[in-house]
Amino acid sequence: MSSIVNYENKGPVAVITLNRPDSMNAFTTALSNDLQLALERAAGDESVRVIIVTGEGRCFSAGADLKSGFEGRPVFGKLQYEYRPVLSAIATTPKPVIAAVPGSAAGIGMSMALHCDLMIMADNAFLLSPFTTISLVPDGGLNWLLVRQLGYRRAFQLSIESERIPAARCVELGLANKAVPAEDLQSTALEWAETLAKRAPRSIAATKKVMRHAMDNDWASTFDMEADWQQALAGSDDNVEGVAAFFEKREPKFQGK
Numbered sequence: 001m002s003s004i005v006n007y008e009n010k011g012p013v014a015v016i017t018l019n020r021p022d023s024m025n026a027f028t029t030a031l032s033n034d035l036q037l038a039l040e041r042a043a044g045d046e047s048v049r050v051i052i053v054t055g056e057g058r059c060f061s062a063g064a065d066l067k068s069g070f071e072g073r074p075v076f077g078k079l080q081y082e083y084r085p086v087l088s089a090i091a092t093t094p095k096p097v098i099a100a101v102p103g104s105a106a107g108i109g110m111s112m113a114l115h116c117d118l119m120i121m122a123d124n125a126f127l128l129s130p131f132t133t134i135s136l137v138p139d140g141g142l143n144w145l146l147v148r149q150l151g152y153r154r155a156f157q158l159s160i161e162s163e164r165i166p167a168a169r170c171v172e173l174g175l176a177n178k179a180v181p182a183e184d185l186q187s188t189a190l191e192w193a194e195t196l197a198k199r200a201p202r203s204i205a206a207t208k209k210v211m212r213h214a215m216d217n218d219w220a221s222t223f224d225m226e227a228d229w230q231q232a233l234a235g236s237d238d239n240v241e242g243v244a245a246f247f248e249k250r251e252p253k254f255q256g257k
Contacts, residue, residue: 003019004018004019004020004028004030004031004034005017005018005019005031005034005035005037005038006019006056007038007041007042009045009047009048010190010194011194011197012047012048012049012050012194012197013048013049013050013051013052013190013193013194013197014038014041014042014045014048014050014051014052015052015054015190016035016038016039016042016051016052016053016054017053017054017055017056018031018035018053018054018055018056018060018061019056020056021055021056021057021058022057023062023065023067024057024058024059024061024062024103024104025055025056025057025059025060025061025062025109026061026062026063026064026065026066026067026068026109027061027063027064027065027082027083027108027109028065028068029073029078029082031065032082032083032085032086033082035053035086036085036086036089039051039053039086039089039090039093039097040089042093042095043089043093043094043095046256048095049095049196049197049201049204049256050095050096050097050098050193050194050196050197051093051095051096051097051098051193052097052098052099052100052189052190052193053090053097053098053099053100053112053113053116054099054100054101054102054185054186054189055101055102055103055105055109057102057103058102058103059102059103059104059105059106059109059125060099060100060101060102060103060104060105060109060112060113060125061105061106061107061108061109061112061113062104062106062107062109063106063107063108063109063110063130064078064107064108066134079139079140083108083111083139083140086112087111087112087115087140087141090112090115090116090117091115091212094201094204094205094208094209095201095204095205096117096118096196096204096208097116097117097118098116098117098118098119098120098189098192098193099112099113099114099116099118099119099120100120100121100185100186100189101113101119101120101121101122101125101127101167101176101185102122102125102182102185103122103124103125104125104126104127104128105125105126105127105128106127106128106129106130107128107129107130107131107139107140108139108140110127110128110129110140110142111138111139111140111141111142111145112140113127114127114142114145114146114149114175115140115141115145117208118177118192119170119175119176119177119178120176120177120178120179120180120185120188120189120192121167121170121171121176121178121179121180121185122167122179122180122181122182122185123167123168123179123180123181123182124167124182125166125167125179125182126164126165126166126167126170127164127165127170127175128162128163128164128165129142129146129158129159129162129163130162131159131162132159132160132161132162133162138159142159143155143159146158146159148215149173149174149175150173150175154173167179178192198251198254199254200238200239200242200252200254200256201238201254201256202233202236202238202256202257203233203238206229206232206233209225209229210222210225210226210229213225236257237255237257238252238254238255238256238257241253241254241255242254
């Protein structure tokens, strides 16, 4: 990785920072590639239990870097071979991924933030789907995400009107989990991640897998997956530790076993 994506371990938390502040962390081929490598590094590090993705400076990401164009690659290829692997890495890592959004997250930056499992925003931040203002279609899975979260009419309206969605409204709509004062964003995100890191990692991984399955599948298959995972987790070291801690009225110490 180069300096355009910073990677830092803070105990059990990996903090991945998009670092092109002069370009509002706009996505280029290099940024996409480095972000994918950073996510893969965090996923493969057994000491990491939670991942934070954030942006340096005054925004999360302004979206695709329009100044660099498509860098010699057709837009179809950019979506399929640059953005999609990053989004897939977020979805498939068993570890929870928190988007910490300063300022704005627009275009593919909005898609990236919404693909994360959890989102915390600065109170002055906003999400923006600006595609119709430049005669494009929302991409990076944004149509799928917004329609499932908001319903067709609301998703369609905010997309074709390119409506800015302020942080408080994002929380109200369920697009984000929390909005906090801008100066507290990074510290609050880290504190949240550290709290989640104390929970049973196999349980979190299983819950993420089942709930992502539930978004696009039926009740019966989701029920079956729940039963399979419950069977796999019941009696594990962490399950035994959790039950013992409950009865002993103490904080459990999970080992991921």
